[in-house]
Amino acid sequence: xxxxxxxxxxxxxVGDSATYSRTLTEEELILFAAVSGDVNPIHIDAxxxxxxxFKERVAHGMWSGALISAALATVMPGPxxxxxxxxxxxxxxxxxxxxxxxxxxxxxxxxxxxxxxxCKVTNQAGDVVVEGSSKVIAPAEKQVLDRPSLPRIIIGxxxxx
Amino acid sequence: xxxxxxxxxxxxxVGDSATYSRTLTEEELILFAAVSGDVNPIHIDAxxxxxxxFKERVAHGMWSGALISAALATVMPGPxxxxxxxxxxxxxxxxxxxxxxxxxxxxxxxxxxxxxxxCKVTNQAGDVVVEGSSKVIAPAEKQVLDRPSLPRIIIGxxxxx
Numbered sequence: 001x002x003x004x005x006x007x008x009x010x011x012x013x014v015g016d017s018a019t020y021s022r023t024l025t026e027e028e029l030i031l032f033a034a035v036s037g038d039v040n041p042i043h044i045d046a047x048x049x050x051x052x053x054f055k056e057r058v059a060h061g062m063w064s065g066a067l068i069s070a071a072l073a074t075v076m077p078g079p080x081x082x083x084x085x086x087x088x089x090x091x092x093x094x095x096x097x098x099x100x101x102x103x104x105x106x107x108x109x110x111x112x113x114x115x116x117x118x119c120k121v122t123n124q125a126g127d128v129v130v131e132g133s134s135k136v137i138a139p140a141e142k143q144v145l146d147r148p149s150l151p152r153i154i155i156g157x158x159x160x161x
Numbered sequence: 162x163x164x165x166x167x168x169x170x171x172x173x174x175v176g177d178s179a180t181y182s183r184t185l186t187e188e189e190l191i192l193f194a195a196v197s198g199d200v201n202p203i204h205i206d207a208x209x210x211x212x213x214x215f216k217e218r219v220a221h222g223m224w225s226g227a228l229i230s231a232a233l234a235t236v237m238p239g240p241x242x243x244x245x246x247x248x249x250x251x252x253x254x255x256x257x258x259x260x261x262x263x264x265x266x267x268x269x270x271x272x273x274x275x276x277x278x279x280c281k282v283t284n285q286a287g288d289v290v291v292e293g294s295s296k297v298i299a300p301a302e303k304q305v306l307d308r309p310s311l312p313r314i315i316i317g318x319x320x321x322x
Contacts (some may be wrong), residue, residue: 031192032227033311034192034311035189035196035227039308044309044311045309060234061230062230068223073221074199074200084250085248085251086251087249088246088247089245148200148202151318
């Protein structure tokens with residue numbers, strides 16, 4: 001079984017980095033619209049989006065934010081991390097089939113377990129789509145957990161309600 | 162049919178505010194885990210979470226971020242908004258059945274359509290769970306759109322994979 005293993009405060013060094021990747025599919029657009037309530041047609045209506053400045057559907061900007069938070073929670077530092085702060089600058093649109101890579105780099109270790117990470121999200125062309133900074137309390141103790149599996153999610157056809 | 166109607170840059174005044182509310186259900190926890198890849202058991206495994214410092218499952222912090230982005234995209238300023246920046250401070254955990262209210266307040270109008278909003282997310286007890294600031298390009302032109310409806314999403318039982 002796959003595991004989630006954290007990096008403790010003591011194991012993190014300034015300059016250490018880790019990456020986490022996801023591809024934007026139609027499913028992500030629908031699920032993010034559902035879970036946030038952001039049904040703006042630029043994200044979910046292909047015809048509407050084709051007439052917009054983006055010419056096609058684009059990801060919710062905060063989906064990239066969600067990927068950064070997932071990288072912190074599951075990769076570095078991983079389980080046991082307490083999320084304190086996040087800043088985000090949205091630099092470029094994310095389109096269907098774009099493969100995003102989140103790179104987290106330890107920027108600063110502060111007292112009382114606090115760690116600051118630089119965050120950069122790039123697409124498959126190397127363009128930076130989001131950049132920012134995270135502040136967390138890194139875990140004090142090692143944890144190795146079974147990676148939970150999610151229930152199956154089925155998305156109906158758009159005309160079925 | 163319900164509509165999404167925006168507020169243009171010219172219609173926004175410093176001090177104007179709007180709210181947007183959502184309730185945290187088990188469905189949100191599963192969908193946010195699926196769409197971000199953040200399967201940390203603190204969010205989705207009731208037994209694991211009961212032994213954590215939170216004593217029960219808690220929302221992904223960035224779900225509150227997603228609600229802020231949804232408020233910007235659908236309520237104020239609404240359709241046509243370009244998201245530039247977001248800062249978030251996570252102040253308190255969000256638990257199942259918590260009803261979150263995002264309040265956006267126009268803090269500053271800048272040249273070239275830029276608007277800064279103060280963001281506050283509170284729960285039903287009035288506790289601030291997240292606060293931050295957003296910077297957007299507000300729409301120059303009025304838009305009134307039909308609110309798109311989403312396809313049905315079905316979540317399988319946890320042991321079915």
